[in-house]
Amino acid sequence: MKLVLVACGTALATSTVVAKKIEQIAQENGIECQTVQAKAVDAFTKYQELHPDAIVCTCQLEGDIDIPVINGRAFLTGINLQSTIDQLIEILKK
Amino acid sequence: MGSLIQVDRIQVSCLVKDQFDAIALAAKPLLEKGCITEEFIDAAIERERIFPTGLPTKIGVALPHTEAKYVLKESISILTLKNTIVFAGMGNPKESIPVQIVFLLAISNPEKQLRILQTIITIIQNEKMLKKIRDAKEPRDIYNLINTFL
Structure with missing residues (x-):
């Protein structure tokens, strides 16, 4: 089972939509x-606790993160969506 | 879905001085209808400063929102702007994004409101739809456009 941490400013609107898209993909x-x-402010702690395979975020993140971080904005705008999906699949198939 | 977006929470061709002014104006009908607390406005503005919500679609869109504790009744306010206003980019506060459409989200239960959130995202990805919303002369036109899109 792969785990993706989805972070946005409030973990309320955009991350919910993005998380559903990731699950569907x-x-x-x-x-x-x-x-x-996760909320942006909690994202680093969650990263340390949960050891996800990747982080997809629609916000800027702080802290030293050594797993792939994908900008999730494409899931909202549709711009460069396919390359973002390809990038995500590649990470999750590893 | 019908209840989250209402004609009296849609404002067209608005003149605002900056992105924070746009948020305050979009919040006004929500405050009047008792959908949000007064603190919502400052909280949404503060959040926009730290975690901006501008999206670089063909017609720029912003999705300001803030924490659930300031939401009394889930609702969405829509604003179209007469002049483009610069919002900072979502995930990239240094990026300047000219925005013409604002969806102010007063959401406290995103799982329950997933469908409307997904509809908004589908609209954002549809340039023709964004043009129609931007060019709408009356709030009801936008209301009808979004409803036919569902």
């Missing part, structure tokens, strides 16, 4: 994947 690609949402 993973399912379509036969990848077992869970998402956990």
